[in-house]
Amino acid sequence: MLSIKDLHAEVDGKTILKGLSLEINAGEVHAIMGPNGSGKSTLGHVLSGRPGYEITGGSVEFMGKDIFEMETEERAHLGLFLAFQYPVEIPGVSNMEFLKAAVDAVRESRDEEAFDTVSFMRKAREACTAVDLDQAFLKRGVNEGFSGGEKKRNELMQMMLLEPKLCILDETDSGLDIDALQVVAKGVNTMRAEDRAFLLVTHYQRLLDYIEPDYVHVLADGRIVKSGDKSLALELEEKGYGWLEVEVA
Amino acid sequence: MTDLLTPQLNIETAVPDWLQARRLAGRAAWDNGSMPTRKTEDWKYTSLYPLQQDFTAAPVNDASAAELGLDLPELSGSRLVFVNGHWREDLSTLVADAAIEVVRFSEANAEQSALIGEHLGTSVPGTKHLFAMLNDAALSDGVFLRVRANSKAQHPVQLVWHNSRAESIFISNQRLLVLAETHSEASLVEHFSGRNNAFTNGVSELVLGPGAKLNHSRLHLESPEALHIGGLHVRLDRDATLESFHLALGGKLKRIDIVINHEGTGAHCQLDGIYLLRGNEHVDYHTCIEHAVPHCTTDETFRGIIGDKARAVFNGRIHIHPDAQKTHAQLSNKNLLTSATAEVNTKPELEIYADDVQCAHGATVAQLDDAMLHYLRTRGIPEDEALVLLSYGFINALVETQALDALRDYLKPLLADYFGATSESASEQGSNLTRHIGA
Numbered sequence: 131m132l133s134i135k136d137l138h139a140e141v142d143g144k145t146i147l148k149g150l151s152l153e154i155n156a157g158e159v160h161a162i163m164g165p166n167g168s169g170k171s172t173l174g175h176v177l178s179g180r181p182g183y184e185i186t187g188g189s190v191e192f193m194g195k196d197i198f199e200m201e202t203e204e205r206a207h208l209g210l211f212l213a214f215q216y217p218v219e220i221p222g223v224s225n226m227e228f229l230k231a232a233v234d235a236v237r238e239s240r241d242e243e244a245f246d247t248v249s250f251m252r253k254a255r256e257a258c259t260a261v262d263l264d265q266a267f268l269k270r271g272v273n274e275g276f277s278g279g280e281k282k283r284n285e286l287m288q289m290m291l292l293e294p295k296l297c298i299l300d301e302t303d304s305g306l307d308i309d310a311l312q313v314v315a316k317g318v319n320t321m322r323a324e325d326r327a328f329l330l331v332t333h334y335q336r337l338l339d340y341i342e343p344d345y346v347h348v349l350a351d352g353r354i355v356k357s358g359d360k361s362l363a364l365e366l367e368e369k370g371y372g373w374l375e376v377e378v379a
Numbered sequence: 380m381t382d383l384l385t386p387q388l389n390i391e392t393a394v395p396d397w398l399q400a401r402r403l404a405g406r407a408a409w410d411n412g413s414m415p416t417r418k419t420e421d422w423k424y425t426s427l428y429p430l431q432q433d434f435t436a437a438p439v440n441d442a443s444a445a446e447l448g449l450d451l452p453e454l455s456g457s458r459l460v461f462v463n464g465h466w467r468e469d470l471s472t473l474v475a476d477a478a479i480e481v482v483r484f485s486e487a488n489a490e491q492s493a494l495i496g497e498h499l500g501t502s503v504p505g506t507k508h509l510f511a512m513l514n515d516a517a518l519s520d521g522v523f524l525r526v527r528a529n530s531k532a533q534h535p536v537q538l539v540w541h542n543s544r545a546e547s548i549f550i551s552n553q554r555l556l557v558l559a560e561t562h563s564e565a566s567l568v569e570h571f572s573g574r575n576n577a578f579t580n581g582v583s584e585l586v587l588g589p590g591a592k593l594n595h596s597r598l599h600l601e602s603p604e605a606l607h608i609g610g611l612h613v614r615l616d617r618d619a620t621l622e623s624f625h626l627a628l629g630g631k632l633k634r635i636d637i638v639i640n641h642e643g644t645g646a647h648c649q650l651d652g653i654y655l656l657r658g659n660e661h662v663d664y665h666t667c668i669e670h671a672v673p674h675c676t677t678d679e680t681f682r683g684i685i686g687d688k689a690r691a692v693f694n695g696r697i698h699i700h701p702d703a704q705k706t707h708a709q710l711s712n713k714n715l716l717t718s719a720t721a722e723v724n725t726k727p728e729l730e731i732y733a734d735d736v737q738c739a740h741g742a743t744v745a746q747l748d749d750a751m752l753h754y755l756r757t758r759g760i761p762e763d764e765a766l767v768l769l770s771y772g773f774i775n776a777l778v779e780t781q782a783l784d785a786l787r788d789y790l791k792p793l794l795a796d797y798f799g800a801t802s803e804s805a806s807e808q809g810s811n812l813t814r815h816i817g818a
Contacts, residue, residue: 178757181749206759218754222772231768231815232758239759271772288758 131156131193131327132296138187138352139176146172148352149188154296159328161338163363164349165371170331171215173349174300178212179205193295206232207239209295213285213302220272225284228272229254233291257287260320262313279310286317297321298329303337315340335367397496398484398518405515408506415509424692424724425663429606429632434578435547437463444470447543448574452789456534457481459522462541463577464551466520470539478530479565484521484554495523499556502584502612508636510608514552514582521554524567526591528560535566535594535783540581542573542601553581553609559591559619566594566783576604576631584612587619589643594782596624597635600793603658605630610638615675617643624781625652625681626790628797629660629689637666641675641703652681653774655797656689656721663692670703670733677708682774686717696728697740703733710740715747715773717766767798767812791817 132154139147146169154160164170176183177190179202190197193208200208220228234244245253258265261283273281282302289297299318303311318328318341330337338346338360346362347354350371356362394402415422440447440462447462449470459481460470466483473481482491499521503511522538540553559565569583579601587593597611607630615621627633639648654662668677677697685691695710714723727740747769755765771794778794781787795813 178753180753201762202753202756203759203761206757212757214754214757218748218750220751220754220769220772222775223768227768227815227817228755228758228760231760231764232755234815235761235764236759292758 132329133191134188135190136188137176137190138185139172140184140186141172141182145186146352147176150349150353152347152354154327154329156295156327157324158345159322159330159341159343160345160347161330161332161343161363162347162349162354163332163335163366166333168349169352170333170349171300174212174215174298174331177205177210177298178202203235206292206294207236211289211292211294211297213282213289213297213299215301215304217273217281217285219274219276221274223272224269225272226254226268229268229288229291232288236292253291257290260290261287261317263287278305279307282306282310282314286314290317290321295325296327296329298331300331301333302330303332303334311337312340335363338363394485394519395492397492401500401515402518405512405518408512409509409516412506412509412512421665421694424690425632425634425661427632430578432548434550437465437549437551437577438545439463439465440543440545441467442543447541449539449541449572451537451539451570452568452786454535454537454568454783454785456532456536458537458539460539460541461553462543463545463549464540464553474534476533478527478532478563479536480523480525480527481536482523484523485519487523491523491525494525494558495556498558498586499584502586502614502638502640503582503610508610510580511582511610511612514554514580517550517552517580518554519552521556524555524557526557526559526563526565526593528588529562531563532565535568535785537568537570539570539572540579541571542575542577542579542605544575545577548576548578550578550580553579553583555583557583557585557593559585559587559593561588562590563588564592567596568783568786569595569597571597571599571601571607573601573605575602576606578606579609581607581609582612583610585621586614587616587621589616590618591616592620594622596781596783596786597626599625599627599630599633599635601628601630603629603631603660605633607633607635609634610636613637613639613648615639615641615643615646615648618645619643620647622649622782623651624777625650625664627652627654627662627664629654629656629658629662631659632661634663634665637664638669639667639677640669640671641677642671644672644674646675648675648677650677650679651777651780653777654681654683654691654693655774655794656683656691657686658689659687660689661691665692665694665696667696667698668708670697670699670706670708672702673704673706675703675706677706677710679708679710680777681712682714682777683712683723684715684717684770684773685721685723688718688720689722691723693723693725693742694728695726695740696730697738699729699731699733699736699738701732704735706733706736706738708736708738712742713773714742714744715770716744717747717770764812764815768815770798771795771813771816
């Protein structure tokens with residue numbers, strides 16, 4: 131589904147990703163862990179096509195297509211979803227307008243019929259309930275004045291409504307209390323499916339107590355330096371990241 | 380003053396004596412005044428060059444509403460329609476409302492004439508507003524709205540000034556006087572529309588008595604070629620409340636002066652405005668709030684979106700006189716530039732001569748936020764639709780706070796269409812771009 135080969139990327143002339151390779155197949159859950167500054171968030175930004183990130187080498191294929199040949203919205207149409215670490219506040223655009231516009235665009239790109247207003251309202255309300263967000267949030271501006279946890283739940287709600295193929299969660303667990311973390315984990319676990327993959331980018335092992343990954347990768351200095359199963363995450367939790375850097379050196 | 384506008388002043392039209400006196404005084408002030416130039420501080424960024432042409436008197440037009448392209452909000456109350464400045468009884472509707480008297484100057488009875496004579500022009504003192512003097516000089520008719528003391532109007536009143544297409548470029552003169560008596564309540568919508576490059580010289584005066592409450596909107600929806608120099612002059616007596624909403628789509632030259640005088644303690648004014656420009660349009664809002672007495676409040680917010688090579692001017696002055704202690708005043712002006720060649724000149728001006736007041740002002744000029752745009756696109760929303768959503772979102776809050784539901788329902792699709800048509804796409808595409816607004 132996602133094939134990253136020797137990816138190099140830089141921001142403001144500073145090289146962040148230095149030869150990252152990763153294969154993700156449908157149905158799998160991958161976790162990428164790593165210390166601050168290792169390039170975790172950059173990976174998500176590059177895959178989403180955020181302006182300001184320059185690809186200096188390597189390739190990324192998503193659903194068999196060169197991702198860098200596609201606009202940001204085309205990647206979304208093909209099923210790529212990035213849950214932001216810091217979701218953007220958009221005052222003046224209501225959450226409902228935003229969600230309907232997004233879902234309509236993605237469904238149209240798949241030649242699926244648009245939901246009528248009534249059935250979409252029902253779906254949106256259900257999604258609200260699933261992420262434990264009051265329905266009043268549908269009428270508010272996108273993320274406007276939401277708390278950190280509410281923003282993350284709003285990301286999850288979008289993910290549920292858009293039904294993407296590949297869900298990248300960029301530190302969705304950061305700053306969440308246990309209850310909110312469980313809501314997020316429950317949402318992800320409900321969405322796990324044979325034709326869907328997840329990439330969990332996280333700083334902490336605790337998310338993986340609730341979402342069991344098939345693979346764990348360690349990102350350091352712009353490359354994946356170690357891969358393993360979920361036991362690797364526990365090892366990292368115990369020993370910290372320092373031993374890896376020594377090992378790599 | 381000798382210039383191209385003067386010959387259209389038709390002093391010979393028969394009008395009542397009280398009106399004739401005002402006309403003569405206006406004419407004298409106009410003749411003695413000098414046309415503002417770019418060296419006049421208040422006109423620094425607005426050129427009057429577009430007025431340098433041969434104007435004719437406004438022609439009578441009796442086309443139907445459909446032929447005129449009249450598109451009006453469906454409000455429940457009385458609607459008075461003027462086409463090219465001429466009264467159109469057939470297009471107007473008068474709805475009986477015990478709280479309200481609405482009458483043209485020319486039809487006013489003795490009591491009403493006395494009230495008009497007593498109040499007309501009192502909110503436009505001196506000769507500072509030269510175009511108001513021209514308006515005086517050209518007075519032949521106007522609208523007088525009286526809201527009776529201690530009563531509440533059941534329906535909003537709608538006043539429509541529409542200019543039709545014509546072979547020559549003409550001047551139409553618009554005048555309104557509102558007298559909201561003690562503890563009265565009413566809503567009023569001023570609607571300017573048109574399909575041509577006529578020049579409208581408009582003056583509206585609102586006189587609010589003690590405890591009176593008025594919800595007022597002034598919509599400038601004329602064509603991109605329109606010329607409009609207009610003034611809104613307001614007097615607020617003690618504990619009076621004015622909510623005033625302004626919208627201007629760009630014209631070739633639009634200059635609106637809003638002058639609000641807090642004359643009685645405890646008065647409150649909420650002033651909101653939106654201006655939207657593209658092409659080569661020019662809109663200039665000059666607001667001036669005079670706080671002459673203590674314990675008054677002003678809450679003023681203007682937002683503009685300027686595209687292409689358009690140019691906007693916003694000057695927001697709040698003048699707090701030495702006696703105006705305990706004043707609360709805030710002014711915010713935010714501008715969004717959607718092209719590299721768009722321009723805005725914004726100047727908030729606080730002049731404070733009292734020492735116990737709370738005042739804040741701020742002005743910003745920005746471009747659309749890349750992070751917001753990217754966020755929408757990561758959710759699959761195409762870039763052109765995302766731009767429309769963000770532009771609409773920039774002004775949405777001011778539309779949402781509109782008190783009249785019917786007006787809000789009218790403005791939302793109108794504004795959505797405006798943004799949809801901003802894009803270079805075809806009109807069918809345009810509706811696709813705006814279909815999620817208000818979802």
